[in-house]
Each structure stands twice: as C-alpha cells, then as structure tokens.
Amino acid sequence: MFSKRLARILCVILFALISIVLLSISAKHPHRYTIVDRVVMAGIVPFQEGVTRTMHFCVRMWDQYFYLVAVREECDRLKGMLAKAQMEKSRYLESELACQRLRKLLEMKSEVPHRMLPARVVGLDPSGWFKTVFVNRGTRDGVSKGMAVIASGGIVGRIIGASHRYAKVLLIIDRSSAIDALVQRTRSRGIVEGVTSESCRFKYIVRKADIKIEDTVISSGLDGLFPKGLRVGAISEISRPSSGLFQEVKVRPFVDFTRLEEVLIILE
C-alpha cells in the first residue's frame, strides 16, 4: 500500500520535473521551427485557410447582400423619381410649346377683325395624295361649310364638311384648293392652287407683272371665302416661258402643314 502511494508521488514529481525541464528548454529556444511544426502546419493550415476564406466569403456575401438590397431599393426609388421628373419636364416643355403656339394664335386672332374659334387638329387624310385634316369643332360650335381656317403662319384652308362635333378642312396645298390672292408688294392678282405638300402654284400672273422671289402673297378677299390680307405664302420660284400670257410662279406656304396642331376657324 505504502509503496504504491510512494510510487505515485514519485511519478507526479517526475512528471513535474520533466515538464519544468522541457519548459526550460523551450524557453531557451522560443521560436524553434521543427519538422513537427512543419508537418502540422502543412496538414492543418490549408483547412484553416479554406474554412476562414469560406467564412469571410459568407460574411462578405451576407453584408453585401443586405447592402445591395438597400442600394437596389435606393436605386429603384431614385429611378422612379427621375422618371417622374422627366415626365414632368416633358409636360412643362409641352405646355410651354403649346403656350407659344397659342400665343401666336392669339396674336393672329387680335390682328384679324373677325369672330374666330380655336380648334385642334384630330385626324389626317388616310392618303398622301389628298390634303385634308379633321378638326374638333362642328356644327354645334357654329362651324359650317366654306369657312376659312387659319393658323399663326397664315391660311390653312377651308371647311368642306362639318358634322355635329367635327369638321373636315381642305388644306391650301390640296390640288383642288384655290384662293384668290395678290402679291402684297405689287398687288398683282392671281389664283393660288395646291400642288404638293411644300408648294402651291400661283396662276394667272401676267408676264409684265413685277414680282420677286420671297414676295409675300396674301388673300385678296375677292373669292368670298378668305378675308382680305391673310398671309398665304412667299414666292419661291418664278419662270417665264418663251410663249404664253402668264408667268409660272410657285408659292411656299407660310404654314408648316406637317406640324399643324391648333387652328382658328373664321366664323364670319
């Protein structure tokens, strides 16, 4: 019994001494890099690295996901705001342009001493061969066949048919349209007929008549349709054939028929 007990005590003391000796040796050489260290390091560290990288990746993903969600939300919100702002800008621009057009129409209205009705162009002719438009004013507004239609630039055409709410306007560029007109500068009279979208023909201008390019052509008022003095267009081409009584004259209308939106109907 005693010897066993003594043996245990001796073992404990021995272990303690070994520990102290080993620690002492280790303390003497603090950074010794043994082969065991290398083996352990080679075996364990790659796994550590893998786990650490995975962990960092997960952490980064997690962080960035939440971050991106927040950024995405912010981005969507900003995009929405931008779209709204652009739409508002477009609306303001449209209002400004409409305002400019209407101001010109108003100026025109004050210049012409007749009762006039504003109208909006709502439809065009289905074919490119015929030049008519539809406006949103009809017999209920007092519109009737034969009334003159003008825009800020000058004469647009005349009403050739009207329903209760709408009316059809024959443009001056249609080949079946004719206006009794005169050259503002020299008072030479003729008839303006439609030819193409860009030009009209000024007929019956006698050879001796003094006319020049860019002379303004106005309505004479003698046709009973258009009041006197309304602007029709400017002379764009003059040719004097070797034979015949008249000059061949082309007139460029002042109104841009491709951008016609608002017009005025002369009710009287």
Add this chain to the structure above:
Amino acid sequence: MMKVSCLYLMLGLSTIVAQTTILRLPLFHGIFYDLLIPLVVFLSLNPPKRKGVLVVMILGLIMDLLSGGIFGIYLSVYFWIFLLVKSLSRYFDVGDTIFQSVLIGVCVLGQHLMFCISVADPWNGAQLLAAQTGPVLLQTIFAALTGPGILMLLGRLQTRFQTRSSGAQREMGSL
C-alpha cells in the same frame, strides 16, 4: 359568319383610325401604305366571301368619307382589288408567300396609280407625281415585305376566332 364579318369590320375601323392619326405622323416618313389592302385581299381569299364584299364596301365608303379625294375612289379601288384577287386565286397558288408579296405590292401600286389618275392634270399631275414617286415606291416595297405577314396574322386570327365561336356554340348546345 356574321360574327366574323363584325370582327373584320372592327379590325378595319381600328386600322382606319390608326392610319388617319398615328401612322400619318412625320415620324414614319410616309412608309405606311393603306393597311386595309391586306384586309381586302384576305377577305377576297377567305370566307365569308359574300359578306366579305359587304365589309369591303363599308370600309371603302368610310375611307371615302374621311378622305379628301374624289368620292368613291376608295370604294372602287377596294372593290376592284377584291374582284381581281378572287379571279387570280383561280389560276395561282394563293398560299404562296412570294405570290402574296407580289400581289399586295401590286395592289398598293395600283391604288396609288388610281389616286394619281384621279388628281392628275397636265401641269399639276407631273409635279405631284414627282413628289409622290419616292413615298409610292417605299410603300410598295414595304407592302411587299409585310403583306404576307399580315395575311398570316389575319388567317390565325380567323382560325382562333372561329374555334372559340364553335366552342361556345357547342357549350350552349350542351346546356
């Protein structure tokens, strides 16, 4: 058959509205031809043929009312296209894409020719024709390219509509 006629009438009216508003905007540079022509060709080639004539006449009448041209020109053009296509269908394979392409191109060109004749006079005619040559050629080519596709779409629309209508009739019968 009445329902099919109504369908084409509605389709025609929608086309008329589109081509007197959106499709005439300067944005499209006059590339769009009269889109009722493929519809007229289709009605000429497919049932309901007799009611098809009626639909064609109504659409032509509406176009005449909207147009600033000589009254009856659209009516005549559509009617003659209807008859011409019907006659040609006896001698040619109307299902052939190339034939359809040429046919619609020729119809569009023919329509423009009719318009040209209707507005032409010794002085104005030449100038107007010169101004219209570009758009006419462009529209004819565009019609030849897109026409067979439109005919195919109309064919599918008719098949689907008839299938649905017959299904509904069967359901009504079983009830």
